[in-house]
Amino acid sequence: xxxxxxxxxxxxxxxxxxxxxxxxxxxxxxxxxxxxxxxxxxxxxxxxxxxxxxxxxxxxxxxxxxxxxxxxxxxxxxxxxxxxxxxxxxxxxxxxxxxxxxxxxxxxxxxxxxxxxxxxxxxxxxxxxxxxxxxxxxxxxxxxxxxxxxxxxxxxxxxxxxxxxxxxxxxxxxxxxxxxxxxxxxxxxxxxxxxxxxxxxxxxxxxxxxxxxxxxxxxxxxxxxxxxxxxxxxxxxxxxxxxxxxxxxxxxxxxxxxxxxxxxxxxxxxxxxxxxxxxxxxxxxxxxxxxxxxxxxxxxxxxxxxxxxxxxx
Amino acid sequence: xxxxxxxxxxxxxxxxxxxxxxxxxxxxxxxxxxxxxxxxxxxxxxxxxxxxxxxxxxxxxxxxxxxxxxxxxxxxxxxxxxxxxxxxxxxxxxxxxxxxxxxxxxxxxxxxxxxxxxxxxxxxxxxxxxxxxxxxxxxxxxxxxxxxxxxxxxxxxxxxxxxxxxxxxxxxxxxxxxxxxxxxxxxxxxxxxxxxxxxxxxxxxxxxxxxxxxxxxxxxxxxxxxxxxxxxxxxxxxxxxxxxxxxxxxxxxxxxxxxxxxxxxxxxxxxxxxxxxxxxxxxxxxxxxxxxxxxxxxxxxxxxxxxxxxxxx
DNA sequence: TTTAATTATACTCATATAGAGAATAAATGC
DNA sequence: GCATTTATTCTCTATATGAGTATAATTAAA
Numbered sequence: 001x002x003x004x005x006x007x008x009x010x011x012x013x014x015x016x017x018x019x020x021x022x023x024x025x026x027x028x029x030x031x032x033x034x035x036x037x038x039x040x041x042x043x044x045x046x047x048x049x050x051x052x053x054x055x056x057x058x059x060x061x062x063x064x065x066x067x068x069x070x071x072x073x074x075x076x077x078x079x080x081x082x083x084x085x086x087x088x089x090x091x092x093x094x095x096x097x098x099x100x101x102x103x104x105x106x107x108x109x110x111x112x113x114x115x116x117x118x119x120x121x122x123x124x125x126x127x128x129x130x131x132x133x134x135x136x137x138x139x140x141x142x143x144x145x146x147x148x149x150x151x152x153x154x155x156x157x158x159x160x161x162x163x164x165x166x167x168x169x170x171x172x173x174x175x176x177x178x179x180x181x182x183x184x185x186x187x188x189x190x191x192x193x194x195x196x197x198x199x200x201x202x203x204x205x206x207x208x209x210x211x212x213x214x215x216x217x218x219x220x221x222x223x224x225x226x227x228x229x230x231x232x233x234x235x236x237x238x239x240x241x242x243x244x245x246x247x248x249x250x251x252x253x254x255x256x257x258x259x260x261x262x263x264x265x266x267x268x269x270x271x272x273x274x275x276x277x278x279x280x281x282x283x284x285x286x287x288x289x290x291x292x293x294x295x296x297x298x299x300x301x302x303x304x305x306x307x308x309x310x311x312x313x
Numbered sequence: 314x315x316x317x318x319x320x321x322x323x324x325x326x327x328x329x330x331x332x333x334x335x336x337x338x339x340x341x342x343x344x345x346x347x348x349x350x351x352x353x354x355x356x357x358x359x360x361x362x363x364x365x366x367x368x369x370x371x372x373x374x375x376x377x378x379x380x381x382x383x384x385x386x387x388x389x390x391x392x393x394x395x396x397x398x399x400x401x402x403x404x405x406x407x408x409x410x411x412x413x414x415x416x417x418x419x420x421x422x423x424x425x426x427x428x429x430x431x432x433x434x435x436x437x438x439x440x441x442x443x444x445x446x447x448x449x450x451x452x453x454x455x456x457x458x459x460x461x462x463x464x465x466x467x468x469x470x471x472x473x474x475x476x477x478x479x480x481x482x483x484x485x486x487x488x489x490x491x492x493x494x495x496x497x498x499x500x501x502x503x504x505x506x507x508x509x510x511x512x513x514x515x516x517x518x519x520x521x522x523x524x525x526x527x528x529x530x531x532x533x534x535x536x537x538x539x540x541x542x543x544x545x546x547x548x549x550x551x552x553x554x555x556x557x558x559x560x561x562x563x564x565x566x567x568x569x570x571x572x573x574x575x576x577x578x579x580x581x582x583x584x585x586x587x588x589x590x591x592x593x594x595x596x597x598x599x600x601x602x603x604x605x606x607x608x609x610x611x612x613x614x615x616x617x618x619x620x621x622x623x624x625x626x
Numbered sequence: 627t628t629t630a631a632t633t634a635t636a637c638t639c640a641t642a643t644a645g646a647g648a649a650t651a652a653a654t655g656c
Numbered sequence: 657g658c659a660t661t662t663a664t665t666c667t668c669t670a671t672a673t674g675a676g677t678a679t680a681a682t683t684a685a686a
Contacts, residue, residue, distance in 0.1 A: 556634090558633075558634075575635075602634060
């Protein structure tokens with residue numbers, strides 16, 4: 001409480017540490033992410049890390065999210081720590097912002113409707129990531145031509161664009177969502193490229209967010225897609241009892257790709273991930289589907305229980 | 314330069330942000346990690362993050378490592394951000410320390426001998442992780458009995474110990490190195506458990522390090538082991554030209570497991586990861602081995618080019 | 627100079643997994 | 657009762673994996 005002069009003649013520029021969360025749920029057939037309002041723009045829930053308040057970072061994240069949105073998180077994992085300079089428009093806070101980003105998975109139905117939070121469709125943010133209906137048109141029409149122009153004859157750039165966007169014979173890899181977003185940022189196809197330079201947005205693919213928040217969502221999406229293959233994370237997104245059809249729909253929503261139904265069933269059943277409950281769901285139309293539950297014991301049985309086959313070698 | 318009174322009546326406790334690096338190489342048949350001396354104890358190279366000095370965190374890491382050890386890093390990836398309270402002995406800096414940890418892979422022969430750095434054998438740190446010769450005795454003799462006692466009839470604890478250490482029929486999973494170290498810390502089998510409580514170490518498995526640095530190495534080892542299956546990271550650890558025997562030796566060193574030689578060869582060759590150079594190495598004893606090089610183009614051909622088969626489902 | 631030891635490389639075979647499609651089952655709406 | 661819808665089961669093929677065995681090209685020893 002005393003007003004002391006700083007002992008330090010040149011107080012160093014501040015480093016702000018904040019916690020940001022990508023809170024994901026699948027409702028219907030779309031993955032959604034929680035956004036809060038930041039002066040009219042979409043932002044992820046975030047708050048400052050306090051020096052002594054929480055024993056672990058994860059507890060701090062839970063508190064920040066609870067306080068800002070009222071949501072009580074279940075599954076939480078650390079995603080990545082961002083701290084580049086120049087990823088914020090000019091009236092930057094003096095010094096540097098470090099954002100420790102977390103991924104949280106929730107069941108949308110479990111989350112009570114909250115004050116001032118919006119669920120935003122992930123594929124509104126990244127329309128080029130949803131291949132379920134078909135390969136998105138904007139890849140051929142807008143993205144590829146620009147990428148090719150940008151890469152030119154530069155081998156490093158060509159390799160990057162080929163691998164990220166599956167060009168020239170390279171297969172499309174779901175889990176490279178971050179690489180794709182970063183490339184679009186560099187090339188100048190997303191609004192944040194211009195925001196950060198305080199220029200009017202010439203091109204504007206997908207719905208933008210404040211600062212580097214869309215980058216964090218891209219990180220989350222890529223990480224989650226990769227993880228589906230070797231950890232039973234989908235079960236964090238469905239109720240305790242579900243049909244295999246629903247499980248598949250959720251996996252497809254996350255992966256942005258459709259799967260062969262009989263093969264999905266075979267994989268999930270024979271991997272020991274689920275067991276039938278003997279109960280059935282009577283939905284409109286069609287044969288009733290059996291309800292299944294997640295078998296936690298599978299964790300003891302197999303080292304890498306996933307719900308999609310690992311990407312081909 | 315002016316001495317101004319702090320505008321803030323209660324200056325908040327500080328948060329220190331530092332960058333730590335797990336620098337890994339394989340020499341002979343052992344993975345080694347770079348340590349610096351911290352008052353007689355082993356520490357990872359680390360330094361403070363400066364607010365405005367480096368554009369990206371990765372550049373900051375490279376600078377910190379260069380300044381502290383003289384090593385010029387090649388492959389670098391962000392590992393994890395640590396910030397728990399109470400993972401440091403009592404004269405803690407007022408407030409909180411956030412460590413952003415990075416994993417760097419180097420070819421030991423490329424690294425000029427540096428002032429005051431020590432290469433430490435990873436399996437001196439984690440003797441329970443090396444299964445190459447045989448399942449380590451200390452698992453049966455010391456670890457399992459203590460874990461069983463600690464878990465007792467508690468289902469959550471039993472599940473954790475079973476999965477981490479492959480107990481009661483669960484298979485041993487290489488990549489759970491962090492979970493194992495964390496469990497040993499909780500149970501009180503490693504020296505850091507006692508250091509952090511300022512008690513004399515009753516039990517002391519493996520070589521300890523300062524603060525939570527051994528935890529960071531465990532994180533690195535686990536992450537790297539997992540990554541071998543789907544990214545061609547081993548090639549960061551061998552010279553540009555190598556025999557398949559050497560490649561296998563490096564993979565085995567990292568994984569802590571031996572592999573079937575003909576199968577390893579088949580996997581690596583048919584995955585398109587390498588191509589023969591037509592040159593041969595004449596080593597002492599045995600038939601001369603062909604020298605191979607890494608085929609960078611493989612990145613364009615397959616989504617997940619790894620050097621060990623993914624863990625069974 | 628054969629012989630043994632050593633390391634590299636090639637081949638074999640059973641089994642598991644993945645991808646794709648066809649066939650059957652159990653409901654609903656007309 | 658019949659078309660429609662969704663669930664579930666089956667089949668077939670190609671490829672990947674795990675575990676052996678056999679052969680090749682060296683060096684060191686007898």
